[in-house]
Amino acid sequence: MQAGELSAMSRQIRKKAERDRRRFIFFCILPAFLFLAVFMYYPIAETFRLSFMKSSGLGADRFIGWENYKKLFASEEFQQGLLHVFLWAFWSIIIQLPLAFFIAFSLTFYINRFTRPMRAIFYLANVLPSAITAMLGKFVFSPTNGILNSIGANAGWKWLEDIDFLGDVHIAFWSVFAVATWAYTGFPIIFLMSKIEQMPKDMKEAAEIDGVTGWKYAWYIVLPNLKGAFRILAVLCTIGSLKLFDLPYMMTTGGPGYATITLGISLYRQGFINWQYGRASAIGVVILILSLVFTVLEFAGHGGDEGGK
Amino acid sequence: MGRHVRYGVPEVIITIILILLSLTILLPMLLPWMFVFKTQLEYAYDPWAWPKQFLWSNFQDAWEAIQIGQGLLNTLIVSLGAILVTVPSSALAGYVFAKYRSKTTEILFYAILIGYFIPIQMGLIPLYKLNIKLGLSNTLIGLILPMSAFLIPFWTLIYRSFFAALPNELSDAARIDGAGHWATLSRIMLPLANPATVLALLLVFISAWSDYFLSLIMLNDQKLFTMQLRVSQFLNAYGTDRMPRYAAAVIISMAPTIIMYLFGHRWILQGTLAGAIKE
Numbered sequence: 001m002q003a004g005e006l007s008a009m010s011r012q013i014r015k016k017a018e019r020d021r022r023r024f025i026f027f028c029i030l031p032a033f034l035f036l037a038v039f040m041y042y043p044i045a046e047t048f049r050l051s052f053m054k055s056s057g058l059g060a061d062r063f064i065g066w067e068n069y070k071k072l073f074a075s076e077e078f079q080q081g082l083l084h085v086f087l088w089a090f091w092s093i094i095i096q097l098p099l100a101f102f103i104a105f106s107l108t109f110y111i112n113r114f115t116r117p118m119r120a121i122f123y124l125a126n127v128l129p130s131a132i133t134a135m136l137g138k139f140v141f142s143p144t145n146g147i148l149n150s151i152g153a154n155a156g157w158k159w160l161e162d163i164d165f166l167g168d169v170h171i172a173f174w175s176v177f178a179v180a181t182w183a184y185t186g187f188p189i190i191f192l193m194s195k196i197e198q199m200p201k202d203m204k205e206a207a208e209i210d211g212v213t214g215w216k217y218a219w220y221i222v223l224p225n226l227k228g229a230f231r232i233l234a235v236l237c238t239i240g241s242l243k244l245f246d247l248p249y250m251m252t253t254g255g256p257g258y259a260t261i262t263l264g265i266s267l268y269r270q271g272f273i274n275w276q277y278g279r280a281s282a283i284g285v286v287i288l289i290l291s292l293v294f295t296v297l298e299f300a301g302h303g304g305d306e307g308g309k
Numbered sequence: 310m311g312r313h314v315r316y317g318v319p320e321v322i323i324t325i326i327l328i329l330l331s332l333t334i335l336l337p338m339l340l341p342w343m344f345v346f347k348t349q350l351e352y353a354y355d356p357w358a359w360p361k362q363f364l365w366s367n368f369q370d371a372w373e374a375i376q377i378g379q380g381l382l383n384t385l386i387v388s389l390g391a392i393l394v395t396v397p398s399s400a401l402a403g404y405v406f407a408k409y410r411s412k413t414t415e416i417l418f419y420a421i422l423i424g425y426f427i428p429i430q431m432g433l434i435p436l437y438k439l440n441i442k443l444g445l446s447n448t449l450i451g452l453i454l455p456m457s458a459f460l461i462p463f464w465t466l467i468y469r470s471f472f473a474a475l476p477n478e479l480s481d482a483a484r485i486d487g488a489g490h491w492a493t494l495s496r497i498m499l500p501l502a503n504p505a506t507v508l509a510l511l512l513v514f515i516s517a518w519s520d521y522f523l524s525l526i527m528l529n530d531q532k533l534f535t536m537q538l539r540v541s542q543f544l545n546a547y548g549t550d551r552m553p554r555y556a557a558a559v560i561i562s563m564a565p566t567i568i569m570y571l572f573g574h575r576w577i578l579q580g581t582l583a584g585a586i587k588e
Binding site: 020024031035038042044046050118125130132138142146150154191214277281283 | 319320323324326327328330331333334335337338340341352356357394397398399401402404405406409414417420421424426427428429430431432433434435436437438439454455457458459461462465489490491515518519520521522525526536537538540541544548549550552555556558559562563566567569570574577578581582
């Protein structure tokens with residue numbers, strides 16, 4: 001009788017402990033989940049739905065199937081946006097990553113009194129808000145009073161004075177890209193630096209004993225060990241280009257013509273200038289699907305190179 | 310560090326190249342000082358002459374043209390709001406995901422983690438419509454909430470890996486001494502997570518501070534414009550046609566970030582890398 005009561009009591013206590021535990025878990029996860037449910041999951045689901053609708057904010061939405069996507073892929077604005085996303089990603093990988101490797105390797109290989117301040121300087125531009133970066137970009141490239149044109153005028157270099165960095169269809173893309181390279185190469189630099197510093201210390205010494213020094217060491221020993229890091233960076237470059245909006249929008253608003261338009265700008269134009277919610281949502285879906293594809297590629301690469309870590 | 314190996318000529322050449330490269334980073338930030346003390350006339354006459362006097366009125370002009378005071382205040386509210394929403398909810402969720410692992414919590418963790426890979430562009434239109442429905446359109450709160458929702462997954466991930474690295478013995482001991490779940494968290498575990506919290510405070514602040522796209526969509530009222538919207542509006546309205554004032558605008562709007570970086574660059578670098586390296 002007594003034993004039965006005792007076990008009933010302990011069962012109750014255990015039950016209460018379990019209930020407390022569950023309640024604790026519930027209330028800890030609740031806030032994060034609530035915010036995500038309302039401001040992320042719901043909007044994403046809604047974007048998918050809207051992308052199949054004719055929707056302009058006025059009047060009822062109407063289901064039109066794949067019409068939005070068909071119109072998009074037929075429109076020059078979207079085609080150019082997609083093209084620029086891939087061009088941007090391609091050139092980021094080709095130009096920014098090797099440059100970052102050169103700087104990262106040098107800053108970890110040669111250590112002297114300049115190393116420390118330079119590490120801080122190389123990341124500095126990365127921290128600036130994009131509006132400020134755009135402002136600096138215009139400071140350098142603007143046709144009225146821009147630094148480069150002004151230098152050209154002052155030195156009597158007509159060719160430099162006459163380059164229309166932001167207004168020429170063939171040059172605008174590269175001007176914006178130059179500003180982005182200036183601003184965003186800092187991240188791959190510090191990322192690669194931290195990866196290089198994580199490598200075992202005796203690797204360098206062993207290589208030196210074998211006579212593999214300097215840039216031979218960089219090429220044959222360090223570089224192969226950074227495969228995984230480069231793959232991550234390449235994916236980040238690609239996803240970054242898919243999301244690209246701020247710099248080209250503020251520097252050239254996507255122009256001249258479609259010369260610097262991106263998917264982000266196209267989405268903004270369709271959604272908030274033409275009020276074509278449906279078509280803008282379709283662009284959002286394309287951005288999402290492409291970034292998920294590239295993220296999956298990252299994880300696939302990740303697992304292969306570093307044993308799942 | 311400490312061990313200074315000398316590599317002779319290659320080291321000198323590479324160091325010179327690196328110094329030139331870092332000057333490329335610094336030069337656009339320093340050059341505005343060449344122009345900022347000149348009158349428009351002096352500038353038009355000879356932009357590259359050394360300034361002859363210290364003329365401060367350009368700063369005042371730029372301050373007024375950008376209308377920076379209100380912008381700064383709004384940005385500050387948005388940044389603090391984003392911190393207030395993001396950091397506590399990420400810390401709580403991250404703690405449970407690290408220390409109360411079960412099948413259910415793992416599934417929920419991955420559900421939150423997915424958010425890390427979702428670009429905000431994906432939700433802009435519904436978010437905009439949602440804000441109208443909720444009566445939050447054109448308010449700072451209507452900007453803070455979605456912004457935070459898109460920051461939470463990342464910081465949950467960081468808190469989770471930080472808490473997971475803390476030994477279980479401490480919380481177990483506290484539990485045996487009779488401390489409840491909440492007491493264990495608030496008295497033992499959260500203080501131990503201070504390094505993660507410092508990073509979160511700083512980097513969430515910077516993300517919110519730097520935001521442009523979401524603010525552009527969510528805020529129409531000029532009075533609510535954040536600093537970055539003010540700057541971009543200044544770019545549209547005035548452009549570079551009065552260079553001395555433009556230079557002053559560059560210097561002023563850059564200043565908060567530069568100051569933040571001077572004092573906090575160690576943590577900023579550390580936090581950025583923590584996010585990139587963990588998992």
